[in-house]
Amino acid sequence: DRYFSLMDHWASWGWIAVSVDSTADNCMPGSRDNIDSRVSKQLAAIEAMRAFHEDPGSPFFGRVDLSRVVLSGHSRGGGGSIIASGRYEGDLVGIIDFQGIDTTSFGFGTPQVELPFLGVSASRDVDLDYPYVEPTEAQLRGPYTWLTIQGGIHAWTADTVPIEPDDD
Numbered sequence: 001d002r003y004f005s006l007m008d009h010w011a012s013w014g015w016i017a018v019s020v021d022s023t024a025d026n027c028m029p030g031s032r033d034n035i036d037s038r039v040s041k042q043l044a045a046i047e048a049m050r051a052f053h054e055d056p057g058s059p060f061f062g063r064v065d066l067s068r069v070v071l072s073g074h075s076r077g078g079g080g081s082i083i084a085s086g087r088y089e090g091d092l093v094g095i096i097d098f099q100g101i102d103t104t105s106f107g108f109g110t111p112q113v114e115l116p117f118l119g120v121s122a123s124r125d126v127d128l129d130y131p132y133v134e135p136t137e138a139q140l141r142g143p144y145t146w147l148t149i150q151g152g153i154h155a156w157t158a159d160t161v162p163i164e165p166d167d168d
């Protein structure tokens with residue numbers, strides 16, 4: 001719900017952007033289990049699309065091009081997208097990471113990401129130290145681009161993420 005305009009935009013270009021609603025996980029402390037929950041949801045969403053594609057009774061039968069899947073997430077979901085990309089056994093087009101967490105700080109090590117990667121950061125983020133890109137950048141082996149919202153806060157890297165109490 002919080003990323004509808006971005007998802008609609010990417011879909012209009014023919015991409016299948018897989019980003020799950022993890023609202024229930026957001027109120028939980030950040031932990032390895034919390035990230036794993038997001039990863040499992042992303043992978044389950046891809047498998048559900050595959051099932052729709054293969055089900056003759058589905059309106060999506062034969063219509064889901066799984067060669068156009070991009071993983072996307074914000075904060076813990078961005079880090080989860082990196083982890084999910086390493087666990088997914090099919091082909092992916094890339095990762096779009098909005099203020100994604102450092103996967104090493106949650107015990108996931110340093111996954112080697114071969115996919116094209118777009119990272120979005122905010123210079124006045126109170127959740128992540130700016131510039132936070134260094135830990136993630138060390139994992140990237142494919143082409144990547146960083147976009148920084150100068151003066152932006154953690155919430156501004158999404159469509160409608162609520163402002164946090166410590167945000168100015």
